[in-house]
Amino acid sequence: MKILYVNTLYSPDIKGGAEISLKLLVEGMKVQGHEVVVAALRPEGQQGEDVVDGVHVYRCGLRNLYWPYVPQRPKAPIRLAWHWKDRYNEEMKRQLADIISRERPDVVSCHNLAGWSIAVWDAAKEQGVPVVQVLHDLYLLCANSDMFKGDKPCKGRCFSCQVLRLSHARKSRQLDAVVGISHTVLRRFERFGYFQEVPKEVIYNARFIADKGRHAKAETFRIGYLGTLSPKKGLNWLITQFKERVKPARKAELFIAGNGQDDYVCELHQLALGDQRIHFLGHQPSDQFYAEIDVLVVPSLWEEPLGMVAIEALAHHIPVIANEVGGLAETVIHQENGLLVHGDAPNSLGDAMNRLVVDASLYEVLASHARKSVAHFLSVPRMTQEYEQLLNKVVNDNKEVYD
Numbered sequence: 001m002k003i004l005y006v007n008t009l010y011s012p013d014i015k016g017g018a019e020i021s022l023k024l025l026v027e028g029m030k031v032q033g034h035e036v037v038v039a040a041l042r043p044e045g046q047q048g049e050d051v052v053d054g055v056h057v058y059r060c061g062l063r064n065l066y067w068p069y070v071p072q073r074p075k076a077p078i079r080l081a082w083h084w085k086d087r088y089n090e091e092m093k094r095q096l097a098d099i100i101s102r103e104r105p106d107v108v109s110c111h112n113l114a115g116w117s118i119a120v121w122d123a124a125k126e127q128g129v130p131v132v133q134v135l136h137d138l139y140l141l142c143a144n145s146d147m148f149k150g151d152k153p154c155k156g157r158c159f160s161c162q163v164l165r166l167s168h169a170r171k172s173r174q175l176d177a178v179v180g181i182s183h184t185v186l187r188r189f190e191r192f193g194y195f196q197e198v199p200k201e202v203i204y205n206a207r208f209i210a211d212k213g214r215h216a217k218a219e220t221f222r223i224g225y226l227g228t229l230s231p232k233k234g235l236n237w238l239i240t241q242f243k244e245r246v247k248p249a250r251k252a253e254l255f256i257a258g259n260g261q262d263d264y265v266c267e268l269h270q271l272a273l274g275d276q277r278i279h280f281l282g283h284q285p286s287d288q289f290y291a292e293i294d295v296l297v298v299p300s301l302w303e304e305p306l307g308m309v310a311i312e313a314l315a316h317h318i319p320v321i322a323n324e325v326g327g328l329a330e331t332v333i334h335q336e337n338g339l340l341v342h343g344d345a346p347n348s349l350g351d352a353m354n355r356l357v358v359d360a361s362l363y364e365v366l367a368s369h370a371r372k373s374v375a376h377f378l379s380v381p382r383m384t385q386e387y388e389q390l391l392n393k394v395v396n397d398n399k400e401v402y403d
Contacts, residue, residue, distance in 0.1 A: 002035040004105035010040035017308040018136040021205040028384035043067040063091035093119035130176040148232040148302040182327035185305040206383035209315040224293030229260030234299030245350025257284035290316040319366035
């Protein structure tokens with residue numbers, strides 16, 4: 001079977017967990033004997049082809065107003081114009097159609113499509129190639145991919161997203177299968193009428209994380225955050241709760257690792273000002289960071305499709321405090337491997353941090369259960385096999401239709 005994978009980015013261009021999961025999947029399918037090709041984006045003028053760990057990658061130049069992965073955001077009218085073109089980008093459709101004509105894959109597996117747009121579905125279908133869509137985020141529902149506006153998650157769809165995604169639900173019916181990386185993300189699309197009568201699967205992402213055992217706790221209890229620094233990640237909530245409710249006498253420190261847009265990072269530094277227990281570390285290798293903390297906090301306000309950072313921490317025997325939204329509730333089990341808190345009860349976060357600072361016996365229970373609770377997520381062969389079975393079925397069903 002020959003598979004063409006389509007994603008906004010591909011290694012070494014890594015924005016988040018989707019790119020890491022995709023690389024593991026692509027290489028896993030290659031090991032299984034399948035022929036794999038990847039199409040990803042680069043800024044216009046930097047297009048070309050290369051080979052990454054034995055995988056042929058097409059780097060297509062993004063034909064839109066700007067390259068979105070930069071620290072500074074363009075002004076609102078320019079962003080709106082970018083999203084308007086991204087509703088259905090004919091120029092990106094032609095680029096992918098050329099790759100399909102050249103490679104002649106048996107199936108196209110679409111992942112994050114920001115920049116590509118849903119025009120790539122038609123590029124494949126018009127050449128008789130079946131399409132599987134994998135849902136890593138909310139791009140097909142929301143122009144910003146997260147259904148988060150201002151400082152809170154969207155309960156419904158705002159007018160601009162309704163306009164910018166006017167035809168997406170209807171066009172999603174032409175797909176041959178859809179995969180949610182959690183039950184939560186798949187159900188959310190179904191509530192908005194997407195993927196009607198399309199075969200559906202839930203296949204959890206996976207990571208191979210070696211078991212390095214538990215590290216000893218330090219005298220000071222070390223609370224950590226790892227990820228992008230952005231409003232939807234709940235960092236204002238985390239810092240405020242730590243400052244106001246975790247008192248210095250309790251010997252706790254907060255370590256924040258990650259980068260974000262310059263203006264927001266400055267806002268966070270101002271919020272933390274005056275509390276010497278809060279440390280901003282910038283980018284940190286995850287293995288190194290987990291070895292330096294006792295608990296990970298994932299205070300996301302938006303519905304994380306899965307929340308792989310929580311799984312990684314648990315695999316390192318680190319209990320997790322998480323907001324009970326999105327896919328996080330499918331991995332963090334309250335009082336078994338972590339504690340769940342609630343954004344509509346702000347003090348629940350401070351209470352949870354305090355609870356683990358002072359209750360050593362509870363901490364021990366959570367840490368002892370952490371790794372085994374996520375064993376399913378630590379099997380890359382499991383993930384690969386589940387995708388292989390699905391893609392084989394899609395290809396065989398497509399052959400029957402055309403035969």
